[in-house]
Amino acid sequence: MTTVRVVVGGAVFDRGRLLAARRSAPPELAGRWELPGGKLEPGETPREALVRELREELGIEVEPLERIAGEWPLRPPYVLQVWTARLLAGEPRPLEDHDELRWLTPDRIGEVDWLEQDRPAVAEAARMLAAQTGAQTGAEPR
């Protein structure tokens, strides 16, 4: 029996915008956009892992808020879980794993090439953000 391993992604919100990160590695994912985060280490909760990963990868401090319902399969044994988070301190910089960062308002969420497995969570994050700010989302079903 294989135990599922969790990758936690952060939908980081700040001033009505969502943070998108472009992966620089591995080659099959490089150039695609994701919600920054990473694998849980033994004994960590998803919230703890998210705080640690975003500190390491982007140099920011975040407060995880709530989990976005759902779980998306990645390469076995990994699954993606996503939490919304509030930027507490720092200006995100692509310190590792990424080569570009972008803050997107909900109407511009479709402007970057998100990894397929991230799209449902990104769409939900954009809806949550739009509901908070009264903005339009660019991720409505067509």
Ligand SMILES: Nc1nc2c([nH]c(=O)n2[C@H]2C[C@H](O)[C@@H](COP(=O)(O)OP(=O)(O)OP(=O)(O)O)O2)c(=O)[nH]1
């Ligand atoms: N962080 C993150 N990884 C994602 C997302 N979507 C997605 O398919 N992945 C994949 C890419 C990687 O194969 C895996 C996460 O690995 P990672 O490289 O970000 O995690 P990590 O920092 O803990 O990795 P490691 O160097 O310790 O191996 O999940 C996403 O939205 N965020």
